[in-house]
Amino acid sequence: MEQASLFEQNLSEPLASRMRPRSLDEFVGQDHLIGDGKILRKMIESDNLSSMIFWGPPGVGKTTLARIIATCTKSEFITFSAVTAGIKEIKKVMEDADSNKKLGIRTIVFVDEIHRFNKAQQDAFLPFVEKGSIILIGATTENPSFEVNNALLSRCRVFVLKELSQEDILKLIKRAISDPRGFGNEKIKIADDTLNLIANFAGGDARAALTTLDMLIINGNVKGDGTLEISQETLEECLEKKPLLYDKNGEEHYNIISALHKSMRNSDPDAAVYWLSRMLEAGEDPIYIARRIARFASEDIGLADTNALNVAINVYHACHFIGMPECNVHLTEAVIYMSLAPKSNACDVAYRLASLDAKQMLAEPVPLVIRNAPTKLMKDLNYGKGYQFAHDNEDKLTTMDCLPPSLIGKEYYKPTEQGNEGRFKQRLEQIKKWKIMHKQNHK
Numbered sequence: 101m102e103q104a105s106l107f108e109q110n111l112s113e114p115l116a117s118r119m120r121p122r123s124l125d126e127f128v129g130q131d132h133l134i135g136d137g138k139i140l141r142k143m144i145e146s147d148n149l150s151s152m153i154f155w156g157p158p159g160v161g162k163t164t165l166a167r168i169i170a171t172c173t174k175s176e177f178i179t180f181s182a183v184t185a186g187i188k189e190i191k192k193v194m195e196d197a198d199s200n201k202k203l204g205i206r207t208i209v210f211v212d213e214i215h216r217f218n219k220a221q222q223d224a225f226l227p228f229v230e231k232g233s234i235i236l237i238g239a240t241t242e243n244p245s246f247e248v249n250n251a252l253l254s255r256c257r258v259f260v261l262k263e264l265s266q267e268d269i270l271k272l273i274k275r276a277i278s279d280p281r282g283f284g285n286e287k288i289k290i291a292d293d294t295l296n297l298i299a300n301f302a303g304g305d306a307r308a309a310l311t312t313l314d315m316l317i318i319n320g321n322v323k324g325d326g327t328l329e330i331s332q333e334t335l336e337e338c339l340e341k342k343p344l345l346y347d348k349n350g351e352e353h354y355n356i357i358s359a360l361h362k363s364m365r366n367s368d369p370d371a372a373v374y375w376l377s378r379m380l381e382a383g384e385d386p387i388y389i390a391r392r393i394a395r396f397a398s399e400d401i402g403l404a405d406t407n408a409l410n411v412a413i414n415v416y417h418a419c420h421f422i423g424m425p426e427c428n429v430h431l432t433e434a435v436i437y438m439s440l441a442p443k444s445n446a447c448d449v450a451y452r453l454a455s456l457d458a459k460q461m462l463a464e465p466v467p468l469v470i471r472n473a474p475t476k477l478m479k480d481l482n483y484g485k486g487y488q489f490a491h492d493n494e495d496k497l498t499t500m501d502c503l504p505p506s507l508i509g510k511e512y513y514k515p516t517e518q519g520n521e522g523r524f525k526q527r528l529e530q531i532k533k534w535k536i537m538h539k540q541n542h543k
Contacts, residue, residue, distance in 0.1 A: 115314035116307045118281045119272070120164050127168060128306070129161060129268040130261055140259060147173050151229050151236040153214065153244050153253070156261030159305030162239035165261075166210045169237065175206040181213075190224040198233040207234045214238035215247035222249045229255050263304030270299045272306050273313055283317060290316075290330040297335055303383045312338070353384075357392055360435065364393075365400050369439035376435050377428075386427050390416040393434045404444035404519035411437050442519030450513040457507060464504035497531060499539045 121127045124134055124141065133140040143149055149169065154162040170177035178193060197207035209225070211217065228234045229252065236256065240247060244258055264272075273295055276282035298316075302309035315338050320328040356378055363371035379389060394412040401408040415434040419427040473483035488498035501508050515525035 114311065115276060115282060116310040119276050119279065119310060121161070121168065122171070124168060124172070127161060127165065128271050129264045130165070132262070133259055134165075144169055144172050149173060149208075149235050151234075151256045153238040153240060153248065153256045153258045154261055155240055155242075155244050155258055157263050157304060158241055159302070159307035159309075160261045160264055161306065162261060163210070163212060166208070166237045166239065170208045170210075173206070173208070175208045175235070176200065177208050177210065179210045179212065180217075187220055187224050190221060194224065194228040194233065197228065201233050209234045209236050211236065211238045213240060215240045215242040215244070219249055222252050226252050226255075264302075264306055265304070266296070266299045269302050269304070269306060269309045270295060273298060273309055276310055276313055286317075287325075287327040288317070288320075288330065289323075289327050291332070294330060294332050294335055297332065301383060357389075360389075361392065361396060361400075364396055364435055364438040365443065367439050367443070369436045372435040372439045373432055376431055380424065380428055380431070386419040386424055386431060387416070389431055390419045390434070393431070393438060396438055399448045400443055400445055401438065401441045402444045402447035402521070403524050404442040404516065404521040406520060408438060408441050442521070444516045444518045444521045446513060446515050446521065454512045457510065461504070461506065464506060467501065467504060469500060470502055495534060497534050497538075499535055 124144065127134060130140075132138060134144075135141065154165065156162060167177065169175075176197075178197075180190065180193075193209070197209070200207055211225075214222070225234070225236055226249075229236050236252075238244075238248065238256065244253055248256075277288050277290070278284050298309055298312050301312060312335075316330050316334055317328065319334055319338055320330045321334070322328055356375055360372055360375040360379065363375055376389065380386065390412070394409065394416055397408040397412040411434055415430045418430040422430070468482050469484065469486045471478070471483040473479045478484075486500075488500045490496050490498050503510060513528070515521045515528060517525055
């Protein structure tokens with residue numbers, strides 16, 4: 101019988117759904133949980149399950165794993181949606197599960213995006229989880245410590261699912277191309293480089309990778325021999341984002357974060373915003389960028405503008421709370437602020453200089469004068485003898501040396517006159533003059 105072509109087949113079901121793993125052996129990723137001898141695999145294989153919550157980013161297999169558990173343990177599987185499930189509906193299903201338990205039928209209730217359920221909805225599950233009428237499996241992309249009621253959370257084991265590696269995504273893509281459930285009945289020609297780009301673009305999300313592949317197949321070029329050819333150009337056209345061709349773990353990743361850092365250091369806000377957009381549009385983690393900006397705020401601005409670090413930390417929290425794409429404006433605000441702020445690397449230089457001495461002189465003892473003396477023995481050994489309490493003096497300064505004797509006179513922090521640091525420089529000069537003058541007076 102003649103086989104139907106790709107375009108004659110009924111492939112209305114999304115590829116990600118068609119390729120959903122049916123067993124633990126087909127499941128890709130999360131080896132720390134379901135690898136041989138790992139805790140969750142042993143729980144499933146021994147049929148010794150408890151209520152649990154899967155916490156992890158989108159597309160890493162939370163729903164799939166719940167379905168596999170239901171199949172492996174031969175349990176009735178019920179799913180709930182935060183949008184459609186009301187209290188009345190939840191209680192009715194819970195009561196049915198209670199009755200089924202008496203007949204020896206176990207019920208697994210899967211609650212996708214459990215963080216979207218309000219307190220009343222979550223509380224409706226609690227008594228049935230407590231008495232074992234159901235095994236609850238909740239899935240969430242948000243920290244369950246903040247999004248799940250404490251009473252319910254305390255009765256569930258939390259399993260953290262990790263972002264899939266590029267190798268995991270490649271394995272899933274290649275399986276979809278060769279498996280009859282996917283495009284195994286078709287002649288597909290696609291270069292390894294293009295497969296790698298799909299995997300990289302997916303950002304650890306299997307669903308995103310398979311959706312992209314599905315779109316590419318539909319838009320591929322059919323050759324005279326029936327081969328469907330997928331080119332990198334087709335990938336770029338489908339995604340409409342050529343900047344997405346960016347390896348988050350490779351050299352280009354480090355090149356672009358370097359370009360962003362150096363553009364801010366060079367007080368070039370236009371270049372900084374450009375490199376920021378290159379990273380974000382390529383799928384870079386905004387939290388990673390926010391961390392780098394926080395480092396920049398102290399490394400390249402420091403005391404020249406003490407508000408720079410406040411801006412960086414606030415933007416980090418905004419990115420954490422809001423996420424992409426909305427947090428792009430917060431990051432833009434941060435890189436423009438950093439670009440226009442006065443620059444000083446005096447703090448960074450101070451630490452580098454001090455660290456050289458610290459590494460070479462690790463055995464230098466703490467001067468007795470600044471040691472605490474909580475016991476009589478320590479006092480007898482002159483711990484704290486001669487200590488000067490700065491607040492007892494009108495100028496809040498003393499002539500006491502706090503460096504080890506071999507390092508007295510060393511200067512690590514050398515402030516510039518940029519921005520606010522000019523004031524710190526002036527203050528430091530005043531302190532040094534005061535100490536010199538008062539030390540001479542005590543001679």
